[in-house]
Amino acid sequence: MLNIEDLSRIKGFRFPRSVIGYAVWAYHRFALSLRDVEDLLAERGICVSYETIRDWVSRFGHQIAAKIRRDRPRPADKWHLDEAVIRIKGRSHWLWRAVDANGDVLDILVQSRRNKAAALRFLRKLMKRWGQPRVLVTDKLGSYGAAKAEIAPGLEHRQHKGLNNRGEASHCHTRRREKIMGRFKSPQQAQTFLSVHDQAASLFGPKRHRLSARSYRHARSAAFLLWAGYAAELTV
Known part of the structure; x- marks a missing residue:
């Protein structure tokens, strides 16, 4: 999920898209506070304040949610x-x-x-x-x-x-x-x-109890790839 070798940056932002995408993902995927996400990034050698993470979540979360809705299959009737x-x-x-x-x-x-x-x-x-x-x-x-x-x-x-x-x-x-x-x-x-949180939950919650272990790992890997692709498309 977090590719520190990916240095593609959004104009005006110091950190690459992969770091921003990871922070938004961690905040919406797990029951974490902004300070918890700050600590996760610090453990990986990325020093960023929770206020910056708040800005990332507010600024870019809706972009990723829109892309998830765009690419999801038709819902059940x-x-x-x-x-x-x-x-x-x-x-x-x-x-x-x-x-x-x-x-x-x-x-x-x-x-x-x-x-x-x-x-x-x-x-x-x-x-x-x-x-x-x-x-x-x-x-x-x-x-x-x-x-x-x-x-x-x-x-x-x-x-x-x-x-x-x-x-x-x-x-x-x-x-x-x-x-x-x-x-x-x-x-x-x-x-x-909640507009972002629910879409992230739908992407990373493929009903594990209905899937074999192999199918679940495949669905999870596909979700990671999709999120990384959405993060790579982030714009101001």
């Missing part, structure tokens, strides 16, 4: 949607997340409400990017049914709490990171961070 509350500066916000039948995250959206308008906004965003699914699975929140009736009245919609365990489980890694980060500082920060 059954989507699971769920919303979870997150506290930001004492106020409740709602994290809307959609995953397909394989558990891969399609998209997220942080909003201050979970009414029909919020559900419509999220569904429009999803369908603009991925088209229309065959089946939509949600909990019993009425906003989903009202929004679906307006945007896709013919779409099969299954509303049952037990059927949507996959959607609910998709929030677990967010809770872990939220705790490490001491909660999100703003809705914009949560949206930016």
